[in-house]
Amino acid sequence: MATKSKGAQRFKKMSMSPKEYQSFAKTKEPPRSIFANCVKAFVVGGAICVLGQAIQELFVHLMGMSNEQASNPTVAVLILLSVILTSLGVYDKLAQWAGAGSAVPVTGFANSMCSAALEHRSEGLVLGVGGNMFKLAGAVIVYGTVAAFFVGIVHLILGTGGQ
């Protein structure tokens, strides 16, 4: 009888309560430095914006566009670059390192659409590619549109007459 309870005690020590496990797992996690992540995001995000600025200057100086006219083709070129890099599997590697630095620029928006399109290609062109392309980007478009609508309504009510 005594030995039996002793054995049970030994087994109890082997297993962990969920709380114990969580604190144990936390000690084994690699430390996530918020500061280092922010530096990476800053450098990569800033670099993508500088690239965008360079493309915009090219449109302004070579094709004689105004800054405002050049911003649309600039965004289109950045999106094209992002889609190419996503197709080659390069952008997702960059994203793992840069975090928000590659996700926040418009290239990250294109990356989310392109990777969804590629991932669901095997489910067909209509249901797979067509149906899933906006899986992540949809949130951006829906909330942007709704916010724009309400801002517009506020301007309408206040009678500012728009811009």
Added chain:
Amino acid sequence: MIFLWAFLVGGAICVLGQLMFDVMKLTPAHTMATLVVIGAIVDGFDLYEPLVKFAGAGATVPITSFGNALVHGALTELHSQGWIGVISGIFKVTSAGISAAIIFSFLAALVVRPKG
């Protein structure tokens, strides 16, 4: 000089996104949606255009400029077409970005075998 400001402002907006990831523990979708709404509200106060003038691509490349462009289209149409412009104008300015992303992504899906 515009390149330096583009780097600093664009980088700062990305750090804002990174802080939403790491400190507020938001998913990427929540972070992007929040940034777009912030951009829309900032343009509602007519403050995004000055930022674009100042930082160039540092303000137009981050996703916040998407919210700015949506509001900008709505307010420009509100000015020229009256109340219906709030609905009809929203996508006027952003067409290039969304169309390009859809078209290029679709073509990529036709051509490329997924990797990874």
